[in-house]
Amino acid sequence: MTTCIIEDVRMIIEVSDVVKKYNKLDVLKGVNLSIREGEIFGLLGPNGAGKSTLMNTILGLLRFNSGSVKILGKDFSTHATEIKRKIGYVPQEIAIFETLNAIDNVTYWGRLYGLRGNELAQMVKKALEFTGLWDRRKSKVSTFSGGMKRRLNIACAIVHKPRVLFMDEPTVGVDPQSRNHILESIRIMNKEGTTVIYTTHYMEEIEAICDRVAIMDFGQIIALGTIDELIADHIHEQCLRLELTANTAEAVKVIESFDGVLSFSVNKEILEIKLDKDDSCIPRILEQLIKQHFNIKFMAVEKPDLETVFLQLTGKKLRD
Ligand SMILES: Nc1ncnc2c1ncn2[C@@H]1O[C@H](COP(=O)(O)OP(=O)(O)OP(=O)(O)O)[C@@H](O)[C@H]1O
Known part of the structure; x- marks a missing residue:
């Protein structure tokens, strides 16, 4: 039951x-x-x-x-x-025995999880193969690279599936x-x-x-x-970046009248335009600039991603 x-x-x-x-x-x-x-x-x-x-x-x-x-x-x-x-747990700090080899480390954890005999041997082999360490199973952990130790740490945590x-x-x-x-x-x-x-x-x-x-x-x-x-849910704007060959100040006058443009900034010939989520104004902005003979050297639309959400909500970058 x-x-x-x-x-x-x-x-x-x-x-x-x-x-x-x-x-x-x-x-x-x-x-x-x-x-x-x-x-x-x-x-x-x-x-x-x-x-x-x-x-x-x-x-x-x-x-x-x-x-x-x-x-x-x-x-x-x-x-x-x-x-x-x-359950299995891969801790932030590597939790393996440096003086043992890879197979003994994984076997130790397998026993802790209650595995025994043939089943234990099979599961240890599977965990080491899975993490790409089977060929190095007899090597002492102290000779492993940082990446191999991390993989062994994972093998220990998954040995019992x-x-x-x-x-x-x-x-x-x-x-x-x-x-x-x-x-x-x-x-x-x-x-x-x-x-x-x-x-x-x-x-x-x-x-x-x-x-x-x-x-x-x-x-x-x-x-x-x-x-x-x-x-x-959390991001309500996106950014259109345009680089013109000349006359950027005049281009601003064209762009500011469009619905959907929230704000913009000019840095030399680069125009950074903040738009609301609906990006349907982008083709119309470009069409109008081309029609009025502005020469567009470069264009990019910066779509929001998880980093944008994280920054917006926490005020920090993910890797700060
Ligand atoms: N044993 C402890 N005694 C006192 N404060 C602690 C202890 N462990 C954690 N803290 C505090 O609890 C808060 C949360 O810590 P925690 O390690 O959970 O954060 P985290 O989000 O995992 O951080 P990181 O990304 O740096 O690993 C921190 O302010 C930390 O200083």
């Missing part, structure tokens, strides 16, 4: 009104969050926003002051062992090849049924793999949705 309830759950993680304080510092201020089974969920936020604290709270590694957390429909306080066997995988900035300091390998592995794991909760400061990673994204700031979720939804 219990297994049945776990299998039927659609929201794989439910966080309700979670408050976490460190002395007088409110680090999580009543966080509410539901993560769907089967998604890759990105958690973004400036340094100190509370992402790791939230992750550690969900994982049962940190006690919180009030609220509730459920994973797979169960509470950690009453079903810790059951939940732990179904978790239903939910938490990854806290798993690509910090890795080379582009390892980064691509990690992202591709996440996609494959997700296709095979693992729900992934992912934090990073790299927008391109979120864009590449995440189905939905939550933006956190000052201990609260301040926005949540797909990237398209976040842009539609």
